Amino acid sequence: MNEPEHISRCRYQVEETKDGGLTLHLKGQISASNAAHMIKILENALTPQAGGSVVVDLSEVAHLDDYGVLVLSEIKLRALKEKADFRLQNISDKINKTLSMYDFDTLGKVDRLPGSPKRFSLFTRLGEATIRQASEVKYMVSFLGSVCFALLHVCLHPRSLRRDDMYTCMQKTGVDALPIVGLISFLMGLIMAFMSSVQLQQFGANIYVASLVSLAMTRELGPIMTAIIVAGRSGSAFAAEIGTMKISEEVDALFTMGFDPTRFLVTPKIIASVIVVPLLTIFSDLFAIMGGLIVGVFTLDLTANAYITQTLKTLDLFDVMLGFFKSAVFALLISWIGCLRGFRVRGGAASVGEATTSAVVSGIFLIVFFNSIFSVILRYWE
């Protein structure tokens, strides 16, 4: 029978002795490639009897590494389990040294893999999670305070703002987002007009598509969609940038040079976002209206003039201003949470990844949450 090459590197022979014991003769080399196989074979081949003995003869084993030691220890455990004696014989000096290096004599059963965490009860884990959450909330409140003070400082000392950083941020958060915001808004306007026209056509009320698109976008969807895109693009970027700076000690360096990391890193980002996101929102409103216009003109027999007139008739300055104001608030929230997650990074790359994800998810949550608050307020105001 042809054995595969790597198995044939080690051969074994089991010999039964007169007093009910077993002697296992090993020959050759046990290594990473055949250790698992050897353990399986030997487990079946060796059937030690209680009270008997298992002797492993290593006279023909020239070289033993830790995989070999592993195999021997599995045999030893098997023997001890069956209450048989275990002994090694004909060990060369080199093998003896190897065995003592791995502390073979005291190798026992491993009751838990090193590194695997102890399993705590559900109650304990719940408690720990609550404590962790509480300290997160505490940090959030403290960071909110720092940010408020930093913004106040900039209002009182406008020259202290890092303008170049702010301009760079405005470009990345605003200008670079124009294509994607434009595209998504255009498509949204298109789809809204298309979907609503199916119903409105039945009543010959095609013209109201213009009203629908413009109102929905300026009051609700424009601010929300733009803010979500910005959260994904820029909220994550802030978290990643600050998080990476944290792990490379750049934030510490800023502190020891006498700079306040919040004033230095966060203020330019927040101000840039609050300036740029409302402008993006207006841009998004325009593109959506254009999308609706395309549908209106090409599938609903509206003239461009009629569509635009109806849009202007429906829209109030209040609607546009509302959208503007909402997006400013969203910008504040996105940049705040993005920077916060960045500062919370501790450790390495995985932590930065978590912070980035969390910045986006939390940002979206805050956007939707605050939008609901605005809706409730408006309900009772108008």
Added chain:
Amino acid sequence: MQRERVIEVKDLVARYEEETIFDRISFEVYAGEIFVVLGGSGCGKSTLLKHLIGLIPPFSGKIRVAGTDISRHQEGQLDDLLTQIGVLYQSGALLGSMTLAENVALPICEYTSLTKDSIQKLVKMKLTLMNLGDYADYLPSQISGGMKKRAGLARAMALNPQILFFDEPSAGLDPVTAAELDNLIIHLNETFGTTMVIVTHELESIFTVAHRVIMLDKNTKGIIAEGDPRYLRDHSQNRFVKQFFNRLAGGVENLPVQEA
């Protein structure tokens, strides 16, 4: 002759969550000396450094740096002190989005009212001192590890502070660069009289530059030796101190403390 004490630490206790890193340590650093904090891995030397530069508030105890008590401080009160100290972090901690020149200029712009031209000249001088004169417009990602450290040192020295702190300056450097950095440290200390506090465990550097050392120990959570490193190497009775300075293997981690 009474030498001026620039750093005084008294009964400092540092804890991280439930674990005590070191327990009531006290020492002083005198003006103009090169003072090294050393010890085995995990003994808390980086933690001690972070306490001295104000990054971590102590659990208890007092720390005075350049006359200011930093153990109980409010945010913003440390600004004056921070202009008197410079820190070289292990990887340089240069701001990645700025060139070397912009990095070195940062503290100068913030704390002096020099014109942009003057600052540029000053920055060029400082980078040239570190042999980085030609790299002023490079970004940190474009230079080697040794160069990042030298640039970090140039920045730490931007305002010619009275005290410089070094966190493992020789880590990751080849022997030649490490020796050059050691010479630079000695040169700066002799020329400007800057007090230097270095956290390291590189023996060669310690014997070359240190005037005085303290050795922290993980097991006793305190200082187990203090003094001239060459003297400690040859005359210390403490087993761990002898092992450390003579670079002897010993499986220290597993052995219980037998002598103090």
